[in-house]
């Protein structure tokens with residue numbers, strides 16, 4: 001067998017685990033070249049919202065690709081970017097009035113961090129410290145890793161990571177500790193520039209959920225001390241938690257919001273960082289030294305923007321939130337059946353996402369149960385990718401009841417591993 005030159009992400013090639021070649025996808029299903037089917041229970045790493053190869057999005061991409069592919073975005077603009085920006089501002093709460101494009105969740109976070117520091121620098125205030133929530137994930141670039149949880153994922157790179165201030169995760173009954181820690185940081189002489197949080201649920205950190213009241217209280221403390229509040233909605237955006245954004249459930253409007261993953265329905269990469277007029281205006285000047293110094297070659301790629309515009313049209317014209325509510329209800333029923341089985345711990349749900357631990361209540365990411373579970377699921381044609389022994393279900397919104405039954409049957413089969 002010839003070895004592929006492809007080096008895969010988050011893959012230990014030395015384990016020689018099978019790497020299926022996916023030839024096509026439709027709805028919630030993936031098909032290999034030799035005809036094996038997988039149910040995409042993790043929405044292809046949390047990006048696919050309506051379903052794979054959505055006809056409206058695919059058509060928009062095809063049409064745009066033959067009209068205008070890519071242009072420089074510094075000093076030029078194009079229709080799809082203007083449309084997406086206008087639609088985003090209309091769909092999201094005021095005053096998130098400014099839209100900066102980039103290519104991935106990580107870059108959306110980098111942009112937010114740079115905007116926060118630019119805001120303070122241009123105002124002539126020396127604020128550069130960033131506060132984060134313990135256990136968070138904000139991407140794999142150096143800035144994203146710096147504001148994310150430290151651990152096995154980033155230990156070799158830690159000399160490159162900048163220091164941050166960390167507040168505890170607001171676990172059950174511990175919200176006050178989180179809020180007190182944040183307030184103490186806000187009061188400390190080395191004033192904070194910004195707090196960045198994953199609203200309502202830590203994704204890669206293990207699908208840990210906290211309540212809207214705590215999110216709202218954190219936002220209020222930041223506002224009181226003039227600390228910028230960055231909501232990383234890269235995973236939670238686009239209906240995952242039951243509402244368009246998770247912030248909505250807490251009535252929170254951040255100063256900066258990062259959106260990516262489902263922004264194109266999951267078809268092609270794109271991201272935005274949305275900002276308030278205060279942040280935009282702090283960079284607005286006749287002095288070039290105050291402009292926002294950030295770009296990537298493909299900023300606001302017009303094909304990606306056309307896909308995003310089609311996604312936004314689906315949100316406007318189709319009953320997406322009703323679909324999400326129905327999916328959440330179907331998930332709740334099936335989760336309730338599993339929740340009390342021996343070996344199942346911590347069954348929980350927010351919107352379209354369910355999660356539980358198999359075996360120990362708390363599992364390490366590198367525990368060998370994860371890969372063994374994946375193998376059981378894979379044999380049954382179900383693509384789940386447990387975080388350690390945390391199994392979560394985050395399907396595209398088009399998943400059928402029968403497919404959900406298959407998914408939860410597979411998880412039940414996985415329980416046999418710990419008997």
Ligand SMILES: *Cc1c(COP(=O)(O)O)cnc(C)c1O
Pocket residue numbers: 104105106107109137138139140198203204232233234235236260261
């Ligand atoms: C996935 C994710 C990111 C990083 O997005 P990429 O597109 O993978 O760079 C950042 N923040 C959160 C909360 C995420 O879930």
